[in-house]
Amino acid sequence: MSETNVDSLVASHDPTHPANLICQLCRLFYNNGWVTGTGGGISIRDGDLIYIAPSGVQKERMVADNMFVMDLPTKKYLRVPESLKPSACTPLFLAAYTIRNAGACIHTHSQNAVVVSLLYDKVFTIANIEQIKALPKIVEPGYLGFFDTLIIPIIENTAHEEDLKDSLEQAIIDYPSATAVLVRRHGIYVWGETVWKAKVYNEAIDYLLELAVKMRQLGIPPDGGIGSERNTRLV
């Protein structure tokens, strides 16, 4: 592919083109405090093509021309922007693509994720909250119900992002119903069948993580079941 054709992989006026969408969603995530200070990011898959942001840049200031493009079957880069390195999260994004056939994978440094990772040991669980219904069952078609329990595994952080690969892959395999993995003292990886599903799952999970922290502060166990709040009621 010539240089011009390579650039055509990311040059589009379509706001839903993956290269444009990564920039747009990162600005949205930045405003939620999820990808500030260069941390976090998102990768999107379009068929066999994977769009990856550069490493160590302000994620809210990226433009489509900054995007790397990889061919998923061969893992070869088709487009490498000058003077940039691909995100250190790339091996983690690839785990979601190859093991779960994800359409997009989001990584945030959400403080809700970090606090929850300090409060729970191996898994985060929450039940009987309406927002759980936004999350998929994965192991069977459909979404979790109000009476179901959401389970998100927690893995230990490593000195370098790429070294999380093995434990993240193991967690994905060990928890087939999970659509996210928390990384202790670091953040969270969330993936979905499409970019829009990944976005919704990330939003719903972050809401539930924040809620769980508040419930714990009030002495209400987030997975304690309906009625476990009775002891803390004022009247």
Ligand SMILES: CSC[C@@H](O)[C@@H](O)C(=O)COP(=O)(O)O
């Ligand atoms: C604040 S540095 C954060 C990085 O080490 C890493 O955790 C991260 O989430 C982003 O990595 P990047 O390579 O910039 O895409």
Ligand SMILES: [Zn+2]
């Ligand atoms: Zn990170």
